[in-house]
Amino acid sequence: MKRLNEILFFFILGVVSISAASAETIKEAVQFALTTNPALKVTEAEMRASTFELIELRREYLPTVRVFGEAGLQRVNDPENLSRAANNRVDDRAEIGINASIVMFDGFRRANLVYADAARVDGNVFRLLDASEIMALNVAEAYIDVVRHRALIQVAKRNIASHQALGRRIRDLVAAGRLPYSDELTIDDRISFAELALLDVEKALGDASARYERIVGRKPDKNMRLQSGPVPKSLDILTQKSVANSYRIKFIQTEIDQSQFRAEVGLSDNMPTVTLDAGVSQDINRNGVSGRRTDQYVGVGLRWTLYQGGRKAERNAFAQRTQKALSERALAVREVVELAALTWNNYQSTAERNFMLGQQLQINRLIVNLYNEEFAAAKRTLLDLLEVQRARFNVEFQKTSSDAGVAFGTYRVLAAGSELAQYFGIKNSDIAFAPNFQERVKNAPTQIFNVNIEPMK
Known part of the structure; x- marks a missing residue:
């Protein structure tokens, strides 16, 4: 018999292990969403388009070759320079030619065009990385919300089961004449309320599952579990990371450039x-001029606009746009610092509240057990017992939601430091190009034209 029990134990343990191994983790959900969500595909396409527009500037460094020509009839009336026979008569007329021109110097216009477009590409890379952080956080929230509501359903079902068990005791006591019939009606009323609470949670779970499917791109797995991430040791560390890693601040810097x-x-x-x-x-x-004529030429051309109105206003406009971008960056830094503080404070308060709810739940369970014993000894009324059961259910309900809140808070902290996607095993290179286009064109603007952009998958 002992040997049989051991076999059954290891069989059950194996089944549980297989089930846990096949459960979809939050990491897998994030990785799937970041490679399939159409919202990210939109931002990715914009990044790639700006890269092709940068490479398109190659034409500024290449010769311009034009072919021109015409054919038709002409009549020239020039009696002072043409003979009587050639003057004022209709002749065939035709011309064909080709010319080429290449810019040797343009006041560094082409180079600055390349620099500006390289900054724009880097900015779009940072936008995509920032969107990926937001998407990862949305997936984490949707995942945890599904797990939370499934746990709340179990809490609601346990509440119904405890009320139903109490209801059977009450009916027996009413039938034995030890309790009034009103107590039976009271417990039936409480059972109905418990069942209504379950319906509300089931409806909320359906909504959470629908949101999960929209964000992730597939239905929630049956086996999902609550998971948490690491958090920094202090607010100062989080703030430093947030400012240093913020893709939003980096994006605004590219706008300044x-x-x-x-x-x-x-x-x-x-x-x-x-x-x-x-x-x-x-x-x-x-x-x-009758007959054929061929012209050939080669030389240096010069174009220089010495005066053109509005240039001072143009310079002032550029200066104000730069100032606008600088102010936006300063504002972004303040907002990132504020977000780090709010995220940290929310996580700390949620964790402390969760700890207190855990203690309160232990006390409430003890109270329910004591009231059950005192009710059996006729020291407590049914309403007394139902009230402490209701209090226990409310605290357990809050504690279950709080567990999910603490887990999600850890991911919010990671997202505030722009480290969430990386935590889930997603490298920046898996999402976007390396944001180093400005560095690559810094000393050699034409070097960027030698890159190869892979097609979108």
Whole structure:
């Protein structure tokens, strides 16, 4: 018999282990959502589009080659320079040619265009990484919410079961004449309320499951469990991480860089543009000259606008846009610091409240047990017993929700420090390009044109 019990024990343990191993973890849910959610695909497409627009600037460094031509009829009336036979008559006319031009100097306009677009690509990378952090937090919230409501259903079912067990005792006591019939009606009323509470939680679970499916992209797994993440040791550490890692602050910094580079593009209009030009053309009977003629040329061209109104206003506009971006960055830093503090305070208060609820729940369970004994000894009324049972249910209900709140609070802390996706095993390189485009074009603007952008999967 002992051997049989051992076999059954290990069999049950194996079944539980297999079930736990097959449960979908919160990490798996986040990883699935971050690779399939269409909201992230939108931001990813914008990042890739801006990268292609950066590479498109290659044309600014390549020659411009144009082919031109025309064919038709002409009549030239120039009696002072044309003979009587050639003047004022209709002749065929045609021309064809090709010319090429390449910019040798443009006041660093092209380089600053590359710098500005590189900053824009980096900004879109940071936007995608920030969106991924928000998505990871949304998935964590949806996952924990499903687990929470499933746990609340179990609490509600236990509450119904305890009331039903008490109801059977009350009916026996009423039938024996030891309690009035009103007590039987009272316990039936409380059972109905307990069943209504279960219906409310089941409805809320359905809503939580629907939200989970929208965010993650698949239905909740049957085996999901509450999990928590690590938190920093202090608010100061969290604040430092939040400011240093914030993708929002990094994104705004790229907007500052873009504004400065765009200002330099505008200033390049004050500089001359020097080009190397070459071409060849051939015409027939053009401008009153009979026969064929071929023109060939090569040389240096110069274009320089010495005066153009509105340039001072343009410089002032660029300066104000830069100032706007700088102010937005300062504002973002303050908001990130505030978010870190609020997140930390919320986590601390939730954890303390959860601890106190745990202690209160232990006391309430003890009180219910004592009241049960005193009710059996006719020292307590049914209403007394029902009241302490209601108090225990309320505290257990709050404690279950609080457990979920503490777990979610740890993920909010990680998200405040822009470390949530990384915690779930998702590298930045799995989501977006490396945000180093500005660094790559810093000393060699044309070097960026040698990159290869993989197609979207």
